[in-house]
Amino acid sequence: MDPRAQDVLLCDLCETDPLQYCCEHCDINLCTDCVSKHLSDSSEKHKIASYHLHKKFTPKYSKCLKHADKDCEMYCGSCHIPVCTTCISSGKHKGHDISDILEKLGSNKQRIQKDLEELENEIYPRYKDISSAVQTEKAEVETNYEKLATTADQQGEVWHREVTATVNKRKADIVETKTKHLSLLDKHADEITHRMTEINQVILEMKNILDTNDISLTSTYRSRNNEFNKLPPKIKVTLPSLYLPTINTETLNEMFGSLSSLSVTTVKPLLDEPRLIATIDTEYTQLYSVSCLSEDQVWTCGYNNTMKLLNLQSKLLTSIQTKSGNEPWDIAVTRDGDLVYTDFINKTINLIKNKQIQTVITLQGWRPLYVCGTTAKNLLVTMISDDRKQSKVVRYSGSTEKHSIQFDDQGRPLYSSGPFTKYISENRNLDICVADRSASAVVVVNQSGKLRFRYTGHPSNTEQSFTPVSITTDSQSHILTADRDNHRIHILDQDGQFLRYIHCHLEFPWGLCVDIRDNLFVAERDTAKVKKIQYL
Template identity: 50%
Template sequence: MMDPRPSAQDVMRCDLCETAVVQMHCDTCLVNLCTACVGKHMISDQSINHKVVTIQSRKSTPLYPVCTSHAKEQCEMYCKHCDIPVCLSYIASKHHLSHELFKILQVVGEKKYMITKERNELNETIYPIYQDIASNVQNRISELQKEYGDLSTAITKHGEDWHREIDKLVKKLKAEVDEMKNTQLQTLQKHLDEINKNISDIKDEIDSIETAIDTNDLSKLLNVSSNAHTYRCLPNKIIPSLLKFIPGKMHQEELSKMFGVLSSSSSTSDKHGYSMKTTQKSPEAVSSPQVKQLLDEPETVTTIRTGYTKAGSSPPVKQLLDEPESVTTIDTVYSGILGGLYNVACLSDEEIWTSGTDNAMKLYSINQGSLLKSITTKSGNNPYDIAVTKSGDLVYTDYIDRTVNIVKNEKIEEVIRLQKWRPRGVCSTTSGDLLVIMDSNDNKQTKVVRYSGSTETQTIQFDDKGKPLYSYGPFYRYITENRNLDICVSDSEAKAVVVVNQAGKLRFRYTGHTLALKNKPFDPQGITTDSQGHILIANYNNDCVHMTDQDGQFLRYIECRLSVPYGLCTDTNDNLFVAQYGDRQVKKIKYLK
C-alpha cells in the first residue's frame, strides 16, 4: 500500500496523529493540530490555558513569560520597580505593593518600538557608514602601500644618485692621481736620460784617457785634456712628492643626516575620527586624563615681579612693523617705544622662563619670585617668542635674524635659519617636533611649518578651497598644540584663533565671545592649552583670558584683575601663568578644581 504522504513537497501534518493535514495551531504549546485532535489536545493538560487558533493565525497570540514563582501561570504584568514580569497571583500576594505596574504588552510594545527604531538605524545608517569606513580604510591601505612603495623608490633613487656622485668623485680623484703620476714619471725619465748621457760621456772620456796613456805618441798625449771637473758637480737629486689619500671619517649619525632622514610618524587612534554626520572631529592623541571641573571663581595663587623695562601705557602699536626688512626700524620698535613683558613658558612646576622687550630671557623661581638665570640672545636681538621642549631646553625665535634657536646648557645653537621668511610664534609638540608660524619677507603670506630637528616635514598654509588659513601683515601671531594634536594659532590681525587638525585641515575659527567684558574688539595674543583640551587665549583689549573647549565652544572668562595679558602657559597641574604687559608681572592662576 502506498504511503498517503508524498515524499516530495509534503504538506504539514498533525503533530499528534501525524497523518491528517494541519488546520489548527496551539499558540500556548506551539504544536500543529488537525481538527480531530483539537479536543484531545485541550484535555491533555487542563492546567494550561490552551490558545488554539487557525494555522493561518498562528503566532498572533502572544506567548507570555511563565512565572518563576507560580508554576504554569503566565506573567501578564510588568513591575518597573523590580524590572521583572509578574503574574496575577504574585501581584495578589502583595509582593509588589506601591510598585508601578504595567501591562506586559505595553512594555513589550515600547520595547519593540525601541529595538525596531534601533534596527532601522543599524540597517539604514550605521551599517552603510561602517561599510563606507571599511571601504575608506581599504582604500587607505592601498594608498599607504603605494605611498610607502614610492617612499622606498625615492630612497633607492637617492641612493643611486649618491652612488653616481661617489663614482664621479672616485673617477675624478683617480684621474688626478694618474695625471700626477704621469707628470712625475716624465720628470724622472728626463732626469734619467740626462744621467745616462753623462754616463756615456764619462765612459768615452775614460776610454780617451786610457788610449792616450797607452800610446807612444807624445804629441797625442799632450793634446789630451780631462773633463773630470765637469762631472764632479753632481746633478740635483729629484725626489717625487708622493700624493697621499686621507679618507674622510665616516660617522654613521652625520652620514645619515647628510643622506636624509625619515620624519617621525605614527598611527594614532582617532577617537572622534568617524561621525554619524560624517563630520570629522580631531583625534584623541593620548589617554584621557582625570576630568577636572572649573572653579566657581578663578583665583590668583602668586604674583612674580620681573625686571623688564617699564611698559608704556598703551599696548604695542603694530603699524610700526610695516617695514620688516629694516632692522633699524624693528630694533627701535622693540627696544624703545614698547618695553615690557611679553612671553612666559613653564620649565617645571617650580620655574618659568620669561622674555620681553630686551634681549634677555630670564628664568624665575615661582615660589620665591627670584631671578635664577638670564640668557642673552645670540644676535643681541629681542626674542619674538619662547617655548620649552620635552627635554627641558629653551627655544626662541629671532624675527630679525630669521632663526629658531635652542639653548642647551646655557649655550645657544641655531636650529633653523630661514631665507625668505621670518619666524614668529613657536611651540614644542608632544612628539618633540617644533611648530613655527612665519611671515614672508613681503608680509603677504603666512604659514605654519613643522620641523623634526632642522628638517621641514609639514607645511600648513591653505584650506581645502585653496584660501589662506591665516592673515598676513606685520601682526602678532602665536601658536600651540592641543592634547588632541590640533594646532591652534592666535591671529591678531584676523581677530580670530584658527584651529586645524594634525593633518592641517581647518576645524574651526574662534572669533571671541559676544558678551565681551569691556565690549572692545577681540584681539588674541598668547595662547596655550591644558590637560583637559581647553584652549586659553589672552585678550589684552579686555584684560582677560578666554577659555574654550577643544571644539571652540566658549566656557568662561578668567579676569583676576589682569593688566594687558600677553603670554600664556600652563604647568603639569593645570595652573595658568599670565605674562602681563601692563605691569610686567607674571600671575599664577588656579582655575580648575
C-alpha cells in the same frame, strides 16, 4: 529589491515606513509620521496603541521561576524581572514599580526599534565611511611607500654616478702622478747615460795615449777623475699611496638621508557644539596671556607685573613678579615645564626655573613681543625694531640665535610693523604661525621661513573686521586664532582652510593655549576669566 524588506511590516497609509502603531478602532497599522494624519480625521473615534500591544499580537509569556504553573504577566521595574500574579500577591514586591508586561514589552520594542533605526541609518553608515577611509589610506600608503623606494633608488643612482666619477678622477690622478714620476726618472737616467758616455770617451783617449809615445799628448793630459768621482745623486721618489678612510656607516646613512619615524595620530573629529568645561577667575584688571602647565593648571599674565599659576577652581597656586618690575608682555611654558616671559621695556627674554628668574636673552635694537616653545626645545620669538618700522620672528636655541625670519622670496616684509599683538605658535608639521593683528591676518611660514599662506578671515564674517589677536595649535595640526572683535575662535586646518567657529559666549577672547588632551583655554581680556573648552 532589498531582501530584508520582505520581513518588514509597512505602514498601511504611506506603505513605505515600518509600522510602529495601530488604531484599534479603525483596525489600521501606522508609522510614526502617519499617526498625526490619521488622528486628523475627527469623523471617527480613534484609539492609538503600540502595534505590539494590538489585539492581533499574541504574546509569548515566560514561565515564572518560582511558580512554574504561572505565566509572567507583570514586570517589576524595581527588580528588573518579569513576575507572575502570585509573586505580586505574596507581598515580596510590595511598594515596587509594577507594570503590565505587555506595556513593558511595547516600550522595550519601541526602544529597540529606535536603536535599530539609529544603528542602520546613523551609526553603521559612519563605520562604513571610516572603513572606506581606511581603504583609501591603505592605497595612499602603498603609493607613498612605492615613491619612497623609487626615491631611494634614484638617490642610489646619484650616488653611483658620483662614486664612479670619483673613482675615475682618482685613477686619472694616479696616471698623472705616474707620468710625472717616470719623467723624473727618465731625466735622471739621461743625465747618468750622458756622463757614462763622457767617461767611455775619456777611457778611450787615455788608452790611446798609453799606446803611443807621443810626448805632446802625454804632456797635455789632464785628469778628470775628480770630476767623475762626484757621482750623480740618487733620486728616491716616495711612491704615493691612496688614502682609504674607514667607511663610517652612521655617517654614510646620514649623508644618504634617513626615513622619518612612523607617526600615528588619532584623528579627533570636531564637536558640532563645543562645550564649556570650566571657568577660572584670575582677578586681573585685564588678562592677556594663558599657557598650560597641565590639564588643570595654567599660568596667566595680565595688567600688572605678577604672573599667576591657577587651578580650575581659581585657586592661586604660585605667583611670581617679573625681575624688572615691568609687566610681562607674554608668557609660555616650555617643553621642560619651565616658564618663559618677555619684557618689552627691558628688551629681555627670561626663564623661570624653580621660581628663580634667569635672563637668557638681551636684545639690541629690537624689543621682544610674544614667545612660544617648540618640539625641538627651542624658542620662537616675535619682535619689533626700536624704531617700530620692522618686525621679525627669531628662533633661539638657548641664548643662541639660530634663524631669523623677516622677508618673503620677493624681499617683502612677512609681518606688519607697529607694536601690536603678534602671538606665535609652532604647528605639529613645524609650520610657524603668527597672529598679526595690525595686518588682520594669520601668517604661516614653514620651518625654513618660506611663506605658505595668509588667512584673512572667513567670507561669512559680516560683523566686525577680522581681528586675530592670538593663536595656538593642537595635535591635529589645527590652527586656532582668537577673533577679538567678533568674540569667537576660528579653527583652520594646517593648510589654512576654514573649518568652524567656537563661540561659547566668549567676550573679547585674547590669549589661547591647548593642553595635552586638546582642550582649549581662552583668556578673556576684560572679564579676566580663563575658559576651558572641549571642541574635539
